[in-house]
Amino acid sequence: MHAFVLNSFLSLALAGSNKTDKLALLEFKAWITTDPFGVMTSWNETLHFCQWHGITCSHRHKRVTTLTLRSLKLGGSISPHVGNLSFLRVFSLSNNSFSHEIPSEIGRLRRLQHLGLQNNSLSGEIPANLSGCSELNYIIIGGNLLEGSIPKELGTLLKLIKFNIAYNHHTGSIPYSFSNTSSLEVFGAAFNSLSGSIPDIFGRLTNFYFLGLDGNDLSGTIPPSIFNVSSLETFAVGLNYNLQGTFPSNLGNSCPSLQTFAISNNQFSGIIPVSISNASNLFELAIHKNQLHGEVPSLKNLHNLGRFTLAINHLGSGGTGDDLSFLCDLTNATGLQYLEMGGNNFWGTLPQCLANLSSSLVSFYVDYNSIFGSIPKGMENLHNLESIALSGNRLSGLIPPEIGRLSKLYVVYMEKNSLSGNVPSSFGNLSRLTHLHLHDNNLQGTIPSTLAECPYLMNLTLGGNNFTDIISSELIRSSSSYVHLDLSRNHLTGFLPMEVGQLINLEHFDVSGNLLSGEIPPSLGSCKSIQYLDLQENFFQGTIPTDLSSLRGIETLSLARNNLSGTIPKFLENFTFLQSLNLSYNNLEGAVPIIGVFRNATATSVQGNTKLCGGIPEFQLPKCEFRHSSKRVLSLTLKLVISLLCGLSGAFFSFAVLYFCCFRSKKKEDPSSDSENFPKVSYQSLVKATDGFSSANLIGMGGFGSVYKGLLDQGETTIAIKVLNHDRHGASKSFIAECEALKNIRHRNLVKVLSACSGFDYRGSDFKALIYEFMVNGSLEEWLHPTQTSIDTDQRPRSLTFSQRLNIAIDVAVALDYLHHLCHVPIVHCDLKPSNVLLDNDMIGHVGDFGLVRFLPRTLEDGFGNQSSSIGVKGTIGYTPPEYGMGHEVWPQGDVYSYGILLLEMFTGKMPTGDMFQGSSNLHNFVKAALPEQVLDIVDPVLIKEKVEGEMSANQHLTEASTTIRMTFEESLISILGVGVACSADIPGERSDIVDAMVEMCQIRNKLRADKMLD
Structure with missing residues (x-):
C-alpha cells in the first residue's frame, strides 16, 4: 500500500516537472521574433516537446538536457524562463541574431556544462552569477556586443576548460582569479579593450594550450612562466601596440608544440631565438611591426610553416653580410602561403632558390629593404x-x-x-x-x-x-576600370587622348611633368569622380574647358606651368570640395575671383600670369581697370556724324592708296599675303609706339633688319617690333618665311607673334614689320656675354645660375622637338644661336627669328623630304653644321648641331668664334678632350663660384654633405656637356636626335630635383 502511494506521488511530481520544461520552452519560443526557416513550427502540441527541433531529453525522466539551435537566423531575445530548465547541460544558440542581455537566470542551471552564445548581437555584461553553474566546462560567448569587465567570480569555475569572449567590447583587466581554474586549456579574449598587464597565471596551468589576447590595450612584459608550458600551441598577443620585452633563447625547445606565434604590432625587441626552428609544428610565425633586430636564424626544420610575416622591424645587417640566405631554408616549407618581410634592413641579392619556394605561395613581400641585383628568373613557378x-x-x-x-x-x-x-x-x-x-x-x-x-x-x-611616345588611346578605353592613374614625370608627347573621358571611375589622374601638348580635352569633364587632377608642367594650350565644371567633387586641381590662355573660369568658385588650386605660370588674363577657393591664398596659386588682375590682396595683383560707357555718353547725332566722317576719310584714304599704287606701277605688288593671318597694325601706330623709331628704343640689329621696343594701347602693352631692311638682299623672302612659319606654329617655348604690318612708310617706301611679345630679360647672348653697355643700361649683374641654364637648355630642346616632330609640316630653324633665344620675366627660354626657316614636307616613307637645297643658307658662323658648307640640303640634324654648340657655350661660357678657336680647333673638340676628368677646368667660372658660395653659406667648412654636392654637381656637368658633344659631332650620323637630347637633359634635371639640389 505504501509503495503504491509513493509511486503515484513520484509520477505526479515527474509529470509536474515535465510540464515545467514544456512551459519554459513555450516561453522561449514566444520571445523569438524572427524565424526565416520556420524551425519553430515543430514546437507544437502534435509532438512531445522532447521531439521538438533542437531539443534532447533524458531517457528516463524526459527532462530537457540539450537546447541547441545553431545557425538558423533566429532573432529576438533569450527568455529568462530558460533558467527553469533545471536539467539543462548544453545550451547553444550560436550564429543567430539574438539581442538584448544574457538572462541572469541562466546562473540557476547548476548542471549546465556548455554555454554557447557566440556570434549574436547580445549586449550588456556577463552575468556574474554564472559562477553558480559549477559544472561549466565551456563558456563561448564571443562575437557579440557584450561590455564591462570579466567577472572575477568566474575564477571559481574549477571545471572550466574553454573560456572565449573574443570580439566583444570588454574592458578592465584579466582577473587573477582564473589561476584557480586548473583545468583551463583555452583563454580567448581577442579584440576587446582589455588593459593592464598579462597576469602571471597561465604558466601555472598544466593543460593550457591556447592564449588569444590579440587586439586589446595590454601593456608591460610577458610573464616568463608562460614559455615553460610545454603544451602551448597558440600564443597570440598581436595588435596591443605596447607589449614589450624579449623572448627566451630556448623558446623553440620549451614550447615544442607551438603552432602559432603571433606578436605583431607591439614593441618587442631583441633577436629571433635560434631555437625557433625546433618548434617543428609551427604554422604561423607573425612577428611583424616590432623592434626586432639581428639575423633571421635557420628555419630549415619548419616544414609546416604556412605564414611567415616579419615586416617592419630592424632585421638584417644593412650591408655587412648576405642576409637573405634563410630564404632557401623556406623551400622545405611545402605549404608556405605568406612570406612578408618588407621594411627591414635586409641586404643582398634575391637568391635563385626563390623559384623553388612552395607553389602554394600567395603573397611575397620584400619591399623597402636594401636588396639589389636583378629579379630572379623562374618566379613563374x-x-x-x-x-x-x-x-x-x-x-x-x-x-x-x-x-x-x-x-x-x-x-x-x-x-x-x-x-x-x-x-x-x-x-x-x-x-x-x-x-x-x-x-x-x-x-x-x-x-x-x-x-x-x-x-x-x-x-x-x-x-x-x-x-616616351604618345599616350595610346588603346591604353585608355571605355571598359577601363581605372581609379588611380599616374603617368607623371616621364617624356610622353602628343595630345591627351579624348578617350580619357570614358574613365568614369577615375578619382586620381596625374600626367604632370611630361611633354604633352594641344588643348585639355573637354571630355575630362565626364570623369565626374575625379578628386585629384594634375596636368602641370606640360605644354597644354588654349583655354580651360568649361566642361570641367562638372567635376564638382574635385579636391586638388593643378594646371600650372603650361601655356593656357583666356580667363579663369567662374565655375571654379563653386567647387565646394576644392582644397588646392594651382594655375601659376600660364598666360591667363582678366580678373581673379574672390570667393570659394580663391579666398585662400595658401590654397590657390596664380603667380606667373602677368595679365591677371584683382583677387584678394594676398595675391598682390594690380587692380582691374573697367571701362564704363557711362564716362562719356555720345548722343545719337554725334555718333552719326562721327561715323559719316570716318566713312569719308576711309574712302579718301582708299582712293589715295589706289592712286599712289598706280603711280608706283613699276613697283612689285606686295608679296606678303602670308601676313594676312595676323591682325594688322598700322605704320602710324608703330611710329607712335616707338617714338618715331627712336634710337633710344633700338634693342637689337640682325641680318635683315632692326628690332625696336614699343608701347601700344596707350602705353599698356609692351611689344618688340622687327622692322625689315629692304636694302638687304633676301629681306622680303625672310619676311615671307617668318610669316609662313609663325602663322602655323604656337608653342610655349617659341616667341609669340602678336601682329604684322605690311605697307608703306611716309616716303612711300615698302615697310614690313612683325610685332612680337616683348621679352623682358632680352636674349640669352646678353646674359652669357654681357657687354659694358648692357651692364650700364641694366644696372644689374648679368649672369645665369646653373639652374637657369639647365632650364633654358631644356626649353630650347623642347622647342626644336616641336618644330621637327610635332608641327603639321616639319620646320628647320637654320639659325639657332644665343641671340635668337629670348627670355621672359620668368627666365623661360623662347626660340625666335624664323627668317631662315625651311619647311620639310614628310615623305610617304615617314622620313623628311626637302624643299630646297641649303646652298646659300649661311646661318651664323660657328653654329652652322659643317655639311651645309659642302652643299648638303637643310635637315633637322643641322639644328641639332647648332643646339649642341649652344649647349656647350651655355655651360663653358666660351663663344664658338672666340680667339682661342683657330684653324682646326673648335668648341666641340675643346670640350670633348676635357671630358670627364677636366670638366671643372672648362666650365664657366661663374658656375664654380656659385657652387662654392652656396656651400660656404651653408657650411663654413668642408663637410661630407658639401663633398657630395660637389660630386653631384661635377657629374651633372659631365652629363650636360656630354649631350652637347654628342649633338655637335662633325659627322651627322654620330649626332644624337633632339628627342634623345631632350630626354637626357630632363633626366639630369629630375635627378637633381630628387636630390634637392636644384631650385
Missing part, C-alpha cells in the same frame, strides 16, 4: 602567387616577362627601384590584375597598350620613368 611587392629597394635589370604568366596575380608593387627596359607586354595576360605600381624606376620605351587587356586594373602608376 609560383603559379598561385596573388601579390608581389619588391618596392623601395635597389633592384636593377629587366622585369622578367615570365611574371606575366602568373595568372592569379592581382597586385604588383615594384616602384622605387632602378629597374630598366620595357614593361613586359605579357603583363596584359594578367586578367585579375588590379594594382600595378612601377613608378620611380628607369623604365623606358612606350607604355604597352596590352595593359588595356587587364579588365580589373584600377591602380596604374608609371610616373618617374623614361617612357
